[in-house]
Amino acid sequence: MSADGMTGGPPPSGARADWTIDQAWDRYTADEHAVWVKLYERQSRLLQGRACDAYLRGLDALDLHDAGIPDFRRINGELARLTGWRVVAVPGLVPDEVFFDHLANRRFPAGQFIRRADQLDYLQEPDVFHDVFGHVPMLTDPTFADYMQAYGEGGRRAMALGRLHNLARLYWYTVEFGLLATPEGLRIYGAGIASSAAESIYALESPAPRRLPFDLTDVMRTPYRIDDLQALYFVVPSLQALLDVTLQDFGAIYDQLAALPDLPLDA
Template identity: 70%
Template sequence: MSAIRIPELPSTVHPADWTVDQAWASYRPDEHRLWTTLYERQTNLLAGRACDAFLNGLDVLDLHRSGIPDFARINPELQKLTGWTIVAVAGLVPDAVFFEHLANRRFPAGQFLRRPDQIDYLQEPDIFHDVFGHVPMLTDPLFADYMQAYGQGGLRALHRGQLHHLARLYWYTVEFGLLQTDRGLRIYGAGILSSHSESVFALEDPSPNRLGFDLRRVMRTPYRIDDFQQVYFATPSIEALRDVTLRDFGPLYDSLEHCEDVAIEAVLPEDVVLTPGATIQARRAADQ
């Protein structure tokens, strides 16, 4: 999602929706090679870790062809599958603009690629995070519907002053969500899928709690952006995730006004604990 502080609007950005030309022809050969390195490293790691919808999306869109993907090539296929398109943006965009894009089945993706020295970590989302991490899931009709419903809910949340609660839903699903399957937990969150180290940490490290998804619980749980996650929420299905966003959040927002946040590393008596965590990472973070 967008940052709280919005940068000055660049002169090359369309003032209505913050979009820019991807300028695919301007990518250098070394940038295409870096994309290929990132792509191959992640796909080799994600077999048996990513959910089927993501892996199927990678195959359908063929994101490995010709280095950095050209949105003009991808969009016709993506639109045919689920009605979504990718639009290029120069960086983080205002919340209202972000939600308006999602509500109209447009996914805003950064056009720049990280530097070689940032291969393992980059705080601001780049084209690898946005396109490799997010876009394959948009080929799945159920997840595509979820993202549109989230955008529509975001526009409503802005008017209610409830963006902080809705941002937690995005964080713990779209960015760092896990899926329960008959073969065990699988990854569908883009923040994990685009991270070499967190793809392993999210499923295999003993530190974090892995809990069953509960909308109210998720909205009560803050998050950190500068460390591995200390709790992951696993949904029973993408359909269940979509269905939960089709409800009226108004009564839930009202009830949350009287609830305290839940500590990130906490486990409540009513939580469904899929994997209890040793919270090693949480204690380490607290000591820093």
């Protein structure tokens, strides 16, 4: 899903009706595999002591280093065994309804391409490194896997009620840029942090951003920026607490949000 939601339309040429494509793993070049290895080695070092245990366990379980860009066919066997999820390749950002349908059916849509060697530090459109290294390790955790499925199911209702922008903020501040409180201190679980060298350090160590306790209504009232390091992070007390709050009926919350203004990032 894009930052502001992507409307429907026919899939691009070569894509199936559900927007999936073949990963075509054997077509990656040696240079593309080398980019993955360089990114993996940098991030896996940075995330020791910074990422949450669930993420680090998932990274080990899926053995994402291998010989370069992971073959989805290989990692899907272990992922399916652990939580019933699998990764499907897509040509880029997909329409919201397609995205939600994949999540609701425990399929994570991942970009097939990888950034160039001169784009290691920033890429606006998510690539295979962001999607697989950043997101997929958390999908090995049963609680987070249930959360992602619940989010997909909730997306359909949010679209019908015209509250997609509120639900997109929940995704941004949890799945992409979420922090977790642990007895050892704050830890990363959001993919946008885990896949970024700069954000991995900044999110935990910089005095610049605010780090607020997670509150569902506040999260859904807070816009975000996609072109800079985050000014604000929301901290969940546990992955179970995140799942529990997502399983409630959002209808009353959406009614409440309709009467409330957005919260400025500097509020």
